Amino acid sequence: MIPIYRQNDIKSIDAALASAGMLEMAIAHAGFSVFTLAIEMLGGPYGKRVAVLHGPGNNGRDGLVAAELLRGAGVSVKEVVYGGAEYSDACTYSEMDLVIDGCFGIGLSRPFKAPPIGPEINVLAIDVPSGLAGDEGKVLGSAVKASATLCLTGIKLGVLISHGPDLCGDIYLAELGLGDPGLTSHREYLVDDFDLAQLGNLRSRTDHKWSHSVAVIAGSPGMDGAAHLVCDSAYFMGAGIVHLYTDMGNQRGDYGVETVVHQTAFADFDEPGKRAFFHELAHRFKSLVIGPGLGREPWMTELIEGVISCGLRTVIDADGIAAVPSIEWLASRIASDHPGVILTPHQGELRSLLERSGGKDAVDDLLQQNVCSFAGDFAAKSRASLLLKGGPTVVASREGACYLTSAPSASLAVAGSGDTLSGMLGAVLSYQGDMAKQAAITAHLHGLAGRSLSRGLSGDLARRARDILLRFEASGKSHWNGNLQRPTQIEGNLVAGKQLVVGYH
Template sequence: MTGRLYSSTQIRAIEQQAIAEMAQGDFVLMQQAASALLALLKQRWPSRKNLLVYAGNGNNGGDGYLLAAYAQAEGYRVTIKCIGDHTTLPKAALLARQAAEQAQVPLLNLCDPCRADVLVDAIFGIGLNRPVGGDYLNAISQINQSTIPVLAVDVPSGLCADTGQVLASAVQADVTLSFIGHKIGLFTADGPDHCGELLLEPLSIPQPLLAAQQACATLVDGNQLLRKLAPRKANFHKGQAGHVVIIGGDHGMAGAPLLSAEAALRCGAGLVTVLTRKEHVPALVARRPECMVHGVEAQQDLHPLLQKASVIVAGPGLGQQFWGQQLLQQVLTQNKPVLLDADALNLLAQQTAPRLNQLILTPHPGEAARLLHCSSQEVQQHRLNAVQALQQQYQTTVLLKGNGSLIAGDKGTQLLNVGNPGMASAGMGDLLSGIIAALWAQGLNAEDAAALGSWLHACAADHQAARFGPRGLLATDLLSSVRQHLNQSLNLFE
C-alpha cells in the first residue's frame, strides 16, 4: 500500500496531467478501471455471476457502465440501474454507456426489481461535496438494505473523499477499489467504516507524476520509525535513556499519571518521576515501585523537581482547578521538551499560546475544538484542516486523536491507519502520553516520537483486540504488547 494520501483536487491534477500525455484521453483510464474491477470481481467472488451496477451520471458511472459491458462479455448476467439524469453524460461516460448498450446490458430505473448476487456502487466519485438526496439517497439506502456483497468504485458513494464525512448517507461497502492514489477521506473519520477492505489500482499513471504531486498526508510507517531508535550498547546505563517527569493526579485522579508513568517505563525511559498530590504518593509507590513519586501542593514545590527532566508530561488527571492551573504555569516557563495532554490542553485553551521551543500537543476532538474555539463537530468534519490549524497556531507538533489519528509538524502531516474501537476507553490517552514521552526522551524528535508512539499504542491495541475482542479493552492491557512491538526491531540492541 502506498504511503501517500491525496485530496480530490490533487487526484484530479494528477489525472488531468496523465490524460494530457495520453493520446487516447480519459477513456483509456476508464477502460483500465473497468478491467481492474472485473479482475477483482473474479478473484473475490468467483462463483457469483449476477451483477447489479448502480451507475451515476458522471465518470464514476462511466466506470460502472464499462464494467458492465466487460462483465457481460465474460458471461456474467449484468443489470444497470441508472441514477440521476443520464441524458448529458461526460464524453468518456457516454462512450462507456454506448459500450454497455452494444453489449445489450439491461438499463433499469431505481425502482425496477432485478436479481443479483454482487452489487457495484458506481454512483459518485471524488467530486461529491454536498449532502445526497432524492434518487441518490434512495439508491444508497437500497444498497445498504441489501445483504448482498458490495463493491465500491473508487469511493463509497456518499462519503466525502477529502474529509471522510458521510454526506447524509453513504454506501457500506465490503470492498472499495480506489484508483490512481489513496484519498485521505477513506482513512479518517467515517471513511474506514464505509470502505470495507480498501484496495488501490494506480492504473497506468506514471509514478513520476504521482511523486511530483505533493501529497496532503502520508501514512505512519512504524517499522521505519523503529529503525531510528539508537541501538543500545552493552555498557548502556539508565541516564542515557532519559528522565520523564509526569505532572498530574488531582484529587480522585491518581490513576491517570500512573498510567503515563507505567507506559514510559515499559517503553524504555531510564527514569520516571510522578509529581502529584501528596495523598496519592503511597498508592503510586506501592503499585509501581520503579517510579519516583513526589507530593507537590504548590507551584514553588515544582521547580526544583523539573530541573533533571528530559521530557515533561503535564495533563493526565491534572484537573482544571487552582492546583492544576499553577502547576501548568510553572511547566510553561521551563526550557524543556513538554507534552501537554488532557486537562493541560483545556487550561491552555483559556490563555495565550505559549512559545516553547519543544512542545507536543495531543488533543482529542473535544480538546482540539476548545483550542480552536469551535465545536467538536467542526473538528470532526475537517480533521485535516483542524490539525494543520493547530500546528500553525502553536508552531509545534500536534497529534489529533481519533479514527485515523493525524500528526502534524514542520515536515508535514502523517495519518495513522491502525487501531480499533476498543481504544475508546478510559486511560488510553494517558498511556499514549507516556509512550510518546519515553520515545522523545530516548532521542527521537517530536514528530517521530508522536508518530511512532501512536503507532505502537494502536498496534498493541490491535494485538489485544485480535486475541480477546475490542469490548472491555483496558489501557493497562496494552503495556506488555507495547513493549513487544517496540522491541521487534533488531536495531534496538547490538
C-alpha cells in the same frame, strides 16, 4: 506512510495524465484493479452475478472496463445506468452476488440518490462510495454503503474521516503503477503497519539510560492509577529511566521498582523551589509528560508554563490540557526554537479548550472544517503539535504536516487508555526525530494494541487500560524488523497494486 489525496490533487493528476496521453491507460489500469478485487470478493467467477452501476464520469468508465473483464471471466454482468429505471428498482440487485458502484467519485457536488441495495448484498465502491464527499467525508443527500472501497491512485481523505469509515467497509488501494504526475509534495498521510519499523532499533550503540530519560508529572490523591499507567507505558516503549513527580498527598507510592518517585508538594513551591525544580527537569531529562491524574488545582497553569520553559519535548495531556487558558496563551509561551510541545486531547477536552479560547460560538465554526484542516489550523495558531484522539486519531504538526492512523479501535474507549498513550509518547519522543510523525506512528501502535484486544469478542468491547500494555510488543514485534514490502500484484503489463489499507471488519 501512504499519501492522502484531496479532490484538487486528483484533478491535477488527471489533467497531467490527459496532457501526456495516458488517461486511457489509467482507466484501463483502474478497471483491471476493480476486476481483480471483484473476483476476490466473489470467491471466483463461476456462476456468479454482478451488477455494475455506472455514471457519466471516469468512475463509470472504470466500472465498464471491469464489467468487460468480468464477462470474459465467465461472470454474468448487468450494466445499470445511474438514474435509469433499473437503477431505482430493488429487484435489480436482489439476486446479485456483488454490486459494483461506479456512479460518481470525488467530483460529486450535488445531492445523490442512493440505489435500493439490500444490506445483505456485497458492494464494491470504486474510489469512494457514491454520495460521499471526497474531501470532507460528509454525505451528499444519501450514499451507497459499501462492503469494500477500492481507492484509485491514492487514498482519498473523505474515506477516512466523518461518515467515511461507516460507509466504505474495508479500504483498499490500487496505485495503478503510473507514478504521481502533477503533484510534487504531500502534506497529509495515512500511517500503516509498515511504518512501525521506524520505532525499532532507535538506540545507538553508545546510548545509556539518561540518553532516553523521561520525566512524568502525574497523579494526585485518588488518581494515582494514571501515574502508574504513564510510567509503565514509558518503560514498555523504550524509556531508559523514568522519574515520577507526584503530589505529596499521594501516599500510595507503589509505582514499580524501576520508576524513581519524587513526592512533590506543588502547591507549596516557593520561588527558589520552583527554580530548582524546573532547572532539574531541563538538565536531566530528554522528554516530559504532564497532566494525567494531576487534578484541577489553581497552581496548574503556572506549572504548565514552567514546564514549557524547560525546553523539553513535552506531552500535555488530560488535566494538563484543562490548565491551558487558551490557544493564544499557549502560543505565547512556546518559543520558535522550542523542540516541541504536543497536546493530546479527546474531543471533549478540545472543545473545552476552544471555548476558553474563543467562546462557544466559535467552536462549531471551527469544527465544521474537515479534521485535517482543523488540526492544521490549530497547530499553526498554538505553535504546538496536536494529537486528536478518535477514529481515526489525527496528528498535525506546527510545520503543516497531518497524519491519520489506520488502526482505530473502540476498545480504546476505556478509562486509562489515554494515559498509556501519553507514556508511550513520552518514551518515543525522548528519541530525536520528527515529533508529529513519531506521535502518529505511536498512536497507530496504540490502536493496534486496542484492536487486538477485541479479536474473538463480540464487537469492540472496552477492556482495562492495563491490558493494552500486554499487547504492545505482540502488536508491533512482527513489523519492527524493517524488511516488510508492500504487496503488489502484477498481471502482464498491468499493475493491480492492490493492498488492504484499513480493515474495519
